[in-house]
Structures are given as structure tokens and as C-alpha cells.
Amino acid sequence: MKLFGSRITFVAAIGVLIVLACAGGAVFAPWIAPYDPNLPMGGRWDPPSPEHWLGLDQIGRDMFSRILYGGRISIGLALLATSLAFVVGIIAGFAGAVFGGWIDIALSRIADIILSIPILMSALIIISGFGTSTTVLVLTIGFLYAVLVFRVARAVAMNIAVLDYVEVARLRGEGLMWVILREILPNALPPLAAEFGLRFCFAFLFVAALSFLGLGVQPPEADWGSMVKESALAIPAGIAAPLYPAAAIALMTIGVNLVVDWLLSIYSRPQGENA
Amino acid sequence: MLKLLGQRLVLGFLTLLVVSVLIFAVTEWLPGDLAVNILGQSATPENVAAIRAELGLDRPAHERYVEWLRDAAQGDLGTSLANKRPVVDVIGPRLWNTLFLAVYAAIIAVPLSVFLGILAAIYRNSIYDKVVNVSTLAAISMPEFFIGYLLILYLAVQFRWFPAIATFKPEQSFTQHLYSTFLPMLTLVLVVIAHMMRMTRTSVLAVMASPYIEMALLKGLPKSRIVVRHALPNALAPIINVIALNLAYLIVGVVVVESVFTYNGLGRLMVDAVSKRDVPVVQACGLIFAIVFIGLNLIADVLSILSNPRLRHPR
Numbered sequence: 001m002k003l004f005g006s007r008i009t010f011v012a013a014i015g016v017l018i019v020l021a022c023a024g025g026a027v028f029a030p031w032i033a034p035y036d037p038n039l040p041m042g043g044r045w046d047p048p049s050p051e052h053w054l055g056l057d058q059i060g061r062d063m064f065s066r067i068l069y070g071g072r073i074s075i076g077l078a079l080l081a082t083s084l085a086f087v088v089g090i091i092a093g094f095a096g097a098v099f100g101g102w103i104d105i106a107l108s109r110i111a112d113i114i115l116s117i118p119i120l121m122s123a124l125i126i127i128s129g130f131g132t133s134t135t136v137l138v139l140t141i142g143f144l145y146a147v148l149v150f151r152v153a154r155a156v157a158m159n160i161a162v163l164d165y166v167e168v169a170r171l172r173g174e175g176l177m178w179v180i181l182r183e184i185l186p187n188a189l190p191p192l193a194a195e196f197g198l199r200f201c202f203a204f205l206f207v208a209a210l211s212f213l214g215l216g217v218q219p220p221e222a223d224w225g226s227m228v229k230e231s232a233l234a235i236p237a238g239i240a241a242p243l244y245p246a247a248a249i250a251l252m253t254i255g256v257n258l259v260v261d262w263l264l265s266i267y268s269r270p271q272g273e274n275a
Numbered sequence: 276m277l278k279l280l281g282q283r284l285v286l287g288f289l290t291l292l293v294v295s296v297l298i299f300a301v302t303e304w305l306p307g308d309l310a311v312n313i314l315g316q317s318a319t320p321e322n323v324a325a326i327r328a329e330l331g332l333d334r335p336a337h338e339r340y341v342e343w344l345r346d347a348a349q350g351d352l353g354t355s356l357a358n359k360r361p362v363v364d365v366i367g368p369r370l371w372n373t374l375f376l377a378v379y380a381a382i383i384a385v386p387l388s389v390f391l392g393i394l395a396a397i398y399r400n401s402i403y404d405k406v407v408n409v410s411t412l413a414a415i416s417m418p419e420f421f422i423g424y425l426l427i428l429y430l431a432v433q434f435r436w437f438p439a440i441a442t443f444k445p446e447q448s449f450t451q452h453l454y455s456t457f458l459p460m461l462t463l464v465l466v467v468i469a470h471m472m473r474m475t476r477t478s479v480l481a482v483m484a485s486p487y488i489e490m491a492l493l494k495g496l497p498k499s500r501i502v503v504r505h506a507l508p509n510a511l512a513p514i515i516n517v518i519a520l521n522l523a524y525l526i527v528g529v530v531v532v533e534s535v536f537t538y539n540g541l542g543r544l545m546v547d548a549v550s551k552r553d554v555p556v557v558q559a560c561g562l563i564f565a566i567v568f569i570g571l572n573l574i575a576d577v578l579s580i581l582s583n584p585r586l587r588h589p590r
Binding site: 011112113114116117118120121124125126127128129130131132201205208209212213214215225228232235236237238240242243246247249250253254257258261 | 290293294297298301302303305306409412413415416417418419420421424425427428432433439523524527528530531534535545546548549550552554557561564565568569572
């Protein structure tokens with residue numbers, strides 16, 4: 001089977017399947033979920049049974065149904081934040097690469113400063129200033145990751161902007177927007193696609209971590225991270241309840257990572273960067 | 276070389292200064308009326324006035340910033356809004372706990388991951404290398420709380436080998452300290468090792484692709500000797516950076532792990548302060564973490580300059 005013009009490997013195919021399963025479960029949750037995710041229907045932390053595949057949560061709601069619905073919030077928020085990061089990051093990165101000069105220097109310095117402390121710290125500080133809400137969560141992650149995307153987009157656009165065909169287009173008298181949209185963007189897309197997958201992974205884990213800390217998605221809404229937090233008390237009692245949403249997070253991330261790893265090997269971008 | 280080192284030092288200091296401005300701006304100035312924000316629904320006019328007076332909010336922001344920075348430089352980080360204690364007293368023991376856990380994990384993780392990473396580079400494309408690749412990728416993909424709760428469920432609850440909650444009592448002996456913090460340490464080691472091994476392997480392999488290594492190969496030197504004597508010294512600078520990055524993670528990024536094990540570290544203090552909007556504590560934690568992070572990066576920079584013969588002996 002081929003994807004993006006290259007033969008897909010066995011491992012990458014498994015990744016695609018995992019991602020499709022997780023995303024499908026989230027999208028079709030209302031049709032797949034066996035029970036109402038908000039309806040208590042049994043004892044606290046009842047163990048898994050044929051009726052309730054993953055048991056019940058801390059107030060007796062069906063864990064499997066809650067995970068399906070929670071996936072909508074987890075995956076949705078991560079997608080939203082990543083998309084925001086890409087729109088802002090690519091615009092800024094291309095602007096820096098194409099205009100150069102003081103615009104480029106100013107943008108790069110701002111990026112250096114913001115990245116001089118860990119992103120989780122920046123996020124905590126921003127949230128302490130603006131409070132905990134889903135909007136703040138998405139904007140914070142989107143803004144902080146935009147800085148990382150900016151660096152990648154700028155580097156990619158820099159490499160393309162000096163190529164002959166871009167020069168030709170400029171000499172031909174094409175406008176700036178034409179050069180950016182028709183010459184640079186199409187050739188920057190493959191590496192940016194791999195970057196999108198990678199960034200989505202980190203945004204996804206980031207949303208989960210902040211929700212787990214109680215600073216992300218707030219009740220009554222529940223994503224996978226906050227579900228882990230809410231059922232954490234089951235662990236000392238020897239009950240695996242919080243491990244199910246946590247495993248869902250791990251599964252989804254592994255799936256995306258397998259696909260990204262394969263994309264990276266195609267475009268042979270240097271590996272090892274993981275912020 | 277001294278000039279280069281001096282430049283780095285000044286740059287690090289400037290960065291810290293700008294970061295302190297940002298921390299202050301984001302926590303006190305940007306969000307609007309801080310007093311109302313802190314109080315939330317209990318914002319009666321009297322309460323608001325009280326908080327204003329306490330934080331000195333009636334004065335302009337730049338004056339408050341300069342004062343805050345001056346006090347912080349003298350070791351006075353203000354008073355916590357939540358329990359009215361000096362922030363320094365609240366933070367002190369927490370910082371010590373966090374450093375203890377970080378050093379504990381680093382002593383085990385750093386040598387092990389560099390060794391295993393080099394091994395993976397030597398036996399590239401072998402079964403060992405492939406197993407390492409897939410398992411470290413899986414470890415990176417797992418959220419820390421998944422690994423943490425998994426360890427608690429099996430090693431603490433089912434087998435009762437280690438305590439699930441990492442408590443710290445003053446009367447404990449050093450070995451008891453090590454024992455009671457074993458599970459958080461193990462969680463951190465598992466997370467960090469995966470990153471460090473992958474990066475060590477990548478940077479050794481990058482050096483292995485250079486012509487002088489091929490020359491050594493053609494001379495018939497054994498592969499282990501080539502990696503250790505020829506490739507490793509040149510791969511050292513990137514490896515040092517990797518180690519610094521992960522040490523910084525161990526001190527700064529452990530928030531989630533501390534929460535899983537209800538460990539009284541600085542990270543958990545900061546999360547509590549963020550949810551309670553205890554602004555002075557948030558600012559102090561942010562500042563300390565920024566110092567640690569920027570400082571570690573600076574040390575890594577200096578070490579990689581020192582480990583590079585071309586920079587050590589300028590022409």
C-alpha cells in the first residue's frame with residue numbers, strides 16, 4: 001500500500017490503524033457507546049464485567065462509554081491547539097524567512113526568550129494569570145507551540161526561498177503572496193506535515209497533563225487526563241480504573257508517533273528534537 | 276575562549292532578566308485587575324481593597340516589578356496569599372525535596388542511558404537496536420502518570436515492595452529516604468532514559484558517518500575501539516546538551532510525577548499555587564525554575580565549549 005508516494009511499512013500501518021480506531025471511537029462515540037457516559041449505574045469502581053468492559057468509575061458511570069466521549073474532548077482540543085499553533089507559526093515563520101531583516105531578527109529573539117524556560121512552566125504561569133478554562137488551555141498551548149512551529153517553518157522556508165525556481169518567480173515579477181503561496185508553501189508541506197503529527201502528539205500529552213493536574217478541562221466536562229485525576233484514588237485500593245483512560249492516551253500517542261516516525265524517515269529529517 | 280564564555284554568561288543573565296519581566300507581566304499585569312481575579316466569586320469591595328493593599332496594587336506596575344526583583348535578589352520572595360507565611364520558608368524544603376529526587380534519578384539514569392545508547396549505536400540495526408528503538412518510542416509516548424500508576428499498582432499495592440506515597444519525614448535515615456522515594460525515582464528514570472538513549476544513539480551515529488571514522492574502520496580497528504576512542508569524544512558536545520536538557524526536565528518537569536506520588540516537591544507546590552492563584556508563590560517558583568533551567572543550559576554550553584579542542588585552543 002502506498003501513502004504520500006511511499007510504501008507504507010508494517011509498523012506504520014499499525015500506527016495508522018491505532019489512530020483511526022481512537023479517532024473513530026471519539027467521532028462515533030454517540031453511536032458506539034453502550035451507555036450514557038453521565039449516568040451512574042452501579043457501585044463505585046465496580047470491576048470490569050461483560051456488561052461494563054472497563055468497569056465503572058468513581059461514581060459508578062460506565063468507564064468505556066466515558067472514554068469514548070472523553071476522546072472527543074482530548075483529541076479535539078489537541079487538534080484545535082495544534083492547528084492554531086500552525087496557522088500562527090507558519091505565518092510568522094514564512095514572514096521571517098521571506099522578509100528577513102529586522103522582522104526576522106525580532107521574531108527570532110522573541111522565540112528564543114519564550115523557549116528559554118520550559119514550556120510547561122510557561123503554561124503554568126499563563127494559566128495562573130488567566131485562570132483555568134478550556135479556552136485558556138487551547139490558546140496557551142496553541143500560542144506556546146506556535147513558537148516551536150515558527151522555528152521549523154522558518155528553517156524550511158529559508159531553505160526553499162534561496163532555490164532557483166523561487167528566484168525565477170521573483171525575477172519574473174510575481175507578487176510576494178504568489179511566491180509564498182505558490183512556490184514556497186507547496187514544497188514546504190511534506191516536512192510541515194511530519195511536524196504537525198509530532199506537534200499534535202505533544203499537544204495531546206500536554207492537554208492530558210494539564211487536565212491531570214486539575215488545570216485543564218474542568219468538571220462536568222471530562223477528557224482523558226481529568227478522568228485519570230478523578231479516579232486516581234482507586235489505585236491505592238488496588239483497582240486499575242485510572243489506568244484505562246491513561247492507557248487510551250498512551251495508545252493514541254504511540255499510534256501517532258509510529259506514523260510520524262515513518263514520515264520522518266521518508267523525509268529524513270534529523271531526529272531527536274522533542275520539546 | 277574566555278571571551279566566548281563571558282558572552283554566554285552575559286547572554287544567560289540578560290535572558291533571565293527578560294524572563295523575569297515576562298513572569299511578572301503575565302501574572303500581575305496582563306490579566307487585568309489582579310485583586311478581583313484572585314478572589315473570584317468572593318470579590319466584595321472590602322476583600323478587593325484588602326488584597327490591593329497587601330500586594331500594593333495601587334502603585335504602577337513597573338515600580339512593583341523593580342521592587343519585586345530587588346527583594347527577590349536579596350532573598351525576600353514576598354508572602355504567600357494562601358497561608359500568610361514568607362514564600363522563602365514555604366519554598367525552601369520543597370526545593371530541597373525536588374533536588375533530592377532529581378539527583379537520585381540522574382545518578383542512575385545518566386550513566387545507564389549513555390552506556391545503552393552507545394551500545395545501540397555500536398550494534399546498529401541489530402535486534403538489540405530495534406528492540407531499543409521500539410521500546411523507547413513507546414516509553415516516550417506514555418504519559419508519566421500512566422507509568423507512575425502502573426508501578427504503584429504492581430510494585431506498591433499488589434506486591435507491597437515499595438511505598439506508594441513518597442513521604443519525607445525528618446527522622447528518616449538516608450537509606451529510608453532512598454527507599455521511600457524509589458518509585459517516583461524509577462518513573463523518572465524510565466521517562467528520561469528513553470529520551471537520553473535515543474539522542475545519544477543519534478549523535479554517536481552522526482559522528483560515525485564522518486570520513487575519519489571510515490578511515491579507522493579501513494585500518495582494521497575493532498568497532499568498539501572506534502566508537503569509544505574515535506567517535507565518542509566528538510559526540511560528547513551533543514551528548515552533554517542532551518544530559519543537561521534531561522537534568523532540567525528532572526528538576527523542572529517533574530510536576531506530574533510529584534502529583535502522582537503526592538511528593539512534596541516544588542512542582543506540586545507551584546501547581547497548587549496556580550490553582551489557588553497564590554501569585555507570589557507562582558512568581559517565586561517560576562523564577563527559581565527559570566534560574567535552574569537557564570543555568571543548566573549555560574553549564575552545558577560551557578562544558579561543550581570546554582570539550583571541543585578547537586575552541587579550547589584558539590589559533
